[in-house]
Amino acid sequence: MRIVRYFFSRWQNWLGLLIVLMFTVVAISAPLLSPPDKNTQGSFKKVGRSSDRTPHPPSETSILGTLPGQIDVYHTLVWGAREAMQFGLSVAIGAFIFGTLFGSVAGYFGGFVNNIMMRIADAFLTFPVVAGVVLLQQLVAVTIESLGGIYWLNNDYFGRVIDFQFTPPPFAVFLMKVDPILISLIIFSWMPVARIVNTMVLTLKNKEFIQSSRALGASPAWIIFRHLIPNSVGPAVVLAARDVGSSVILQATITFVGLGGASAWGILLSIGRNWIIGPGGGLLRYWWVFLPVTIAIVLFGVGWNLLGDGLLEVLDPAANAYGGTSMIKRKQAKGKKEAQSASDSKSIHHESDSVAVQTATQGISVTLQNNPPVSHSQEKHPVLQVAREAIAKKDFEHAIHAYSHLIKHRRNLNEIRQDMIEYVREHANEAVIWTLLGDVLTQEGKMEYAEKAYEHARNLTQ
Amino acid sequence: MPPILQFLIRRIFSAFISLIIITMVLYSGFMLTPPEARARIYLPPGKGGERASEQYIENIIKENHLREPYLVQYFYWAKSLLQGSWGYSPTLNADVLPSLLHRTPATLELALYSLLMLIPLGLASGLVSGWRPGSVFDSSFRGLAFLGTSTPSFIVSIILISILYIQLDWLAPGRIDVKTELQMFRSGFVEYTGALTLDSLLNKRFDIFIIALKHLIMPVFTLSIYHWATLGRITRASIMNERGKEYIVAARARGVKESKLIWKHALRAILAPSLTAMALSAASIVTGLFVTEIIYGLTGISQIIVIAMSSYPDAPAALGFSVYSVIMVLGLMLILDFIQATLDPRVREEVLKA
Numbered sequence: 136m137r138i139v140r141y142f143f144s145r146w147q148n149w150l151g152l153l154i155v156l157m158f159t160v161v162a163i164s165a166p167l168l169s170p171p172d173k174n175t176q177g178s179f180k181k182v183g184r185s186s187d188r189t190p191h192p193p194s195e196t197s198i199l200g201t202l203p204g205q206i207d208v209y210h211t212l213v214w215g216a217r218e219a220m221q222f223g224l225s226v227a228i229g230a231f232i233f234g235t236l237f238g239s240v241a242g243y244f245g246g247f248v249n250n251i252m253m254r255i256a257d258a259f260l261t262f263p264v265v266a267g268v269v270l271l272q273q274l275v276a277v278t279i280e281s282l283g284g285i286y287w288l289n290n291d292y293f294g295r296v297i298d299f300q301f302t303p304p305p306f307a308v309f310l311m312k313v314d315p316i317l318i319s320l321i322i323f324s325w326m327p328v329a330r331i332v333n334t335m336v337l338t339l340k341n342k343e344f345i346q347s348s349r350a351l352g353a354s355p356a357w358i359i360f361r362h363l364i365p366n367s368v369g370p371a372v373v374l375a376a377r378d379v380g381s382s383v384i385l386q387a388t389i390t391f392v393g394l395g396g397a398s399a400w401g402i403l404l405s406i407g408r409n410w411i412i413g414p415g416g417g418l419l420r421y422w423w424v425f426l427p428v429t430i431a432i433v434l435f436g437v438g439w440n441l442l443g444d445g446l447l448e449v450l451d452p453a454a455n456a457y458g459g460t461s462m463i464k465r466k467q468a469k470g471k472k473e474a475q476s477a478s479d480s481k482s483i484h485h486e487s488d489s490v491a492v493q494t495a496t497q498g499i500s501v502t503l504q505n506n507p508p509v510s511h512s513q514e515k516h517p518v519l520q521v522a523r524e525a526i527a528k529k530d531f532e533h534a535i536h537a538y539s540h541l542i543k544h545r546r547n548l549n550e551i552r553q554d555m556i557e558y559v560r561e562h563a564n565e566a567v568i569w570t571l572l573g574d575v576l577t578q579e580g581k582m583e584y585a586e587k588a589y590e591h592a593r594n595l596t597q
Numbered sequence: 598m599p600p601i602l603q604f605l606i607r608r609i610f611s612a613f614i615s616l617i618i619i620t621m622v623l624y625s626g627f628m629l630t631p632p633e634a635r636a637r638i639y640l641p642p643g644k645g646g647e648r649a650s651e652q653y654i655e656n657i658i659k660e661n662h663l664r665e666p667y668l669v670q671y672f673y674w675a676k677s678l679l680q681g682s683w684g685y686s687p688t689l690n691a692d693v694l695p696s697l698l699h700r701t702p703a704t705l706e707l708a709l710y711s712l713l714m715l716i717p718l719g720l721a722s723g724l725v726s727g728w729r730p731g732s733v734f735d736s737s738f739r740g741l742a743f744l745g746t747s748t749p750s751f752i753v754s755i756i757l758i759s760i761l762y763i764q765l766d767w768l769a770p771g772r773i774d775v776k777t778e779l780q781m782f783r784s785g786f787v788e789y790t791g792a793l794t795l796d797s798l799l800n801k802r803f804d805i806f807i808i809a810l811k812h813l814i815m816p817v818f819t820l821s822i823y824h825w826a827t828l829g830r831i832t833r834a835s836i837m838n839e840r841g842k843e844y845i846v847a848a849r850a851r852g853v854k855e856s857k858l859i860w861k862h863a864l865r866a867i868l869a870p871s872l873t874a875m876a877l878s879a880a881s882i883v884t885g886l887f888v889t890e891i892i893y894g895l896t897g898i899s900q901i902i903v904i905a906m907s908s909y910p911d912a913p914a915a916l917g918f919s920v921y922s923v924i925m926v927l928g929l930m931l932i933l934d935f936i937q938a939t940l941d942p943r944v945r946e947e948v949l950k951a
Contacts, residue, residue, distance in 0.1 A: 258618040260877065261926045263884040266919040269902045270623075274630055276910030281633035281654075286910050384749045391751045392891040394906050404751075412758045429752050437747045528838055 142449050151441025154434055161213060162220040169210045178214035178399035180207045190410055190424050200423035202406050212427055215399035219435055222386055223379035229321035231375035234328025239363050242336030243355060253333060256326045264323045264385060271319040272395050275310050282307045316389060316396040320382045328371045335367035373446040380439025387432055403428045516546040535567055542574045551575050566595040608934055612927040619923050624671045632663040638684045638913045684913030688905050693917035697898055702791025703772060704897030707816055708886055715821040715828065720871060723832025728859055730837060745826030750885060754819045754892045761815060768811050770893040777808050816893045820885050831874045835867040869941045876933040879926045
């Protein structure tokens with residue numbers, strides 16, 4: 136529950152979640168908010184004669200006015216939200232699935248294969264999305280053409296036209312069904328997911344529980360799907376969630392500049408653009424052509440970005456690009472409150488503990504995590520804050536100095552022990568941290584566990 | 598050989614390897630289409646669309662080894678790329694490579710001015726706001742940066758055009774207006790580089806220089822704002838890490854002036870992480886470049902995809918454009934690497950050692 140509370144302690148995260156929820160509600164209840172009728176075509180609804188080429192201001196028939204051709208702005212806004220949500224989530228899910236598979240397979244095989252595969256992933260980073268979008272559409276086009284069909288691009292912003300004079304072959308039917316923009320955005324957004332999953336799998340796969348699974352005769356597929364992927368999805372989900380907003384904005388951009396794609400919001404803007412930036416037009420004069428849809432697009436992007444940043448910060452305080460109050464500092468500010476929630480923390484770490492349980496620290500971490508925290512009444516010592524801040528800044532020398540000071544004076548031993556167990560998990564090869572852990576345990580009188588920690592430190596230094 | 602040259606050669610070599618990998622990936626995507634479709638990138642002028650008979654296509658397939666295994670096909674395709682035959686584009690009515698090269702100066706002009714704007718400004722604003730987090734400058738920077746990253750470029754450009762062009766008529770979209778172009782043509786304006794701002798200076802025509810600048814301001818601003826904000830944020834985050842380091846404290850204790858601390862010591866230290874992050878988003882800068890060009894009607898290389906997407910299928914143009922834009926991204930990465938290597942003492946030392 137601590138993570139949830141951290142998440143909600145920032146108003147940015149609240150705002151992000153609120154906006155995303157709002158769009159979800161609009162997307163789900165679109166048929167109620169603006170029921171389609173016989174004049175509806177896709178996400179567009181005509182509320183007058185389509186030969187009338189001037190946009191009309193808001194009236195009773197159309198709450199937010201109309202575009203040239205009497206297309207209702209409100210209807211497209213609502214149904215566009217539904218489309219945008221579907222599109223963004225599809226890209227994110229596609230990127231997540233492909234990235235996770237790619238990263239974990241590469242990591243599982245390791246060595247040479249891993250190098251080649253990750254090099255390929257890096258190569259994708261040098262490919263501008265716009266070029267990819269155009270290329271994929273053209274490839275589909277020439278394929279359709281070589282199969283005997285007719286392909287026409289950009290028909291009045293309402294998408295491509297594919298026509299066959301005869302029953303189309305199955306491959307062509309498949310090509311007609313998939314959205315090339317969706318596919319190309321997935322192709323160009325899976326790399327960060329693959330990278331992070333790969334890193335986690337590389338560290339996980341040498342842990343004992345994987346090796347014992349392998350010794351029991353588990354197949355690579357079983358190990359990858361049953362062990363490696365479930366243990367490394369967390370950050371991957373967050374990275375993929377960040378794609379939702381950006382991919383919808385990209386889709387709208389591509390549609391707006393006329394490179395294909397069928398973003399309803401993008402089409403709305405491109406139909407209305409001449410009334411804003413054409414002669415005699417103006418932002419304020421024909422505001423309903425521009426403002427509502429712009430606000431929708433910007434809000435959609437902002438909402439998902441805030442949510443993504445918030446989730447990322449909760450998972451990995453160091454990655455906080457805003458450089459705001461980091462989670463570790465926040466821990467201090469909460470001081471006493473945290474004491475009550477300390478027992479909650481056990482359940483959050485449960486999943487990562489299942490990893491730790493299998494490691495060399497087996498005996499230690501299991502027993503210690505199961506021990507209920509003892510000394511809540513004790514005030515947090517200011518030096519503990521210094522130590523944690525130093526760790527957050529990766530300033531290990533200061534941190535170690537501060538921690539040993541605290542241990543020597545038997546201050547906040549409980550917290551320090553928990554910290555040490557956390558650090559040991561991250562930096563398993565640091566003899567100093569093992570020694571510190573030993574010191575804490577000695578002070579607490581748990582001599583046999585302390586002995587194990589010291590032994591580990593000795594092994595590392597030799 | 599001077600070490601910096603060695604460094605450059607090493608980087609160019611590694612960029613070349615990346616180019617090979619990405620073209621291999623590109624071609625493997627192309628392999629998913631039937632050979633008859635692949636043959637269309639080799640069609641000569643006048644044979645596009647329905648006009649190529651089946652027998653004709655079959656001949657092209659044989660000639661270009663399009664039924665051979667993947668690696669053989671890739672080899673022949675890469676060979677033809679290296680020989681400069683990038684295919685004939687039916688929509689452009691011209692060969693792909695010359696059309697790309699002809700339009701490059703305009704694109705490079707926009708890229709150059711944008712980078713010259715956004716790198717110094719991004720670094721400086723990130724530095725100043727991260728040095729004193731919570732100050733007025735910091736909070737206004739964070740607000741602006743948030744606005745910059747969350748407003749899509751096409752919306753920024755709609756707003757800019759409608760205010761600065763339609764309402765106030767100060768600036769203009771497009772590369773140059775018709776009247777000036779005609780006048781340039783009559784007065785014997787020589788195109789040395791193809792970039793208008795440079796050419797007008799070389800021709801000593803300062804009036805045209807001013808006009809060309811007026812046409813560049815809006816696109817440069819649109820392109821810079823997003824990446825300025827991203828670079829500024831990264832710089833801000835790394836300077837906040839750096840600020841408490843011992844060497845800064847020690848320098849301050851020695852009596853080094855605060856301004857010198859920021860602009861000499863801290864700046865050097867954060868240059869590497871900031872520019873590395875920038876190099877990683879090089880592809881997104883180039884994408885932004887294309888989008889900006891299309892919106893403002895600058896006739897750079899993105900004009901090719903606009904034309905290619907306007908009527909019937911044109912795979913050679915799309916394929917050529919993709920390869921060319923990858924080369925542009927790799928070039929941009931190389932330049933950022935080079936800046937970093939010459940300015941960051943740690944990287945420079947590493948270069949000297951190697």
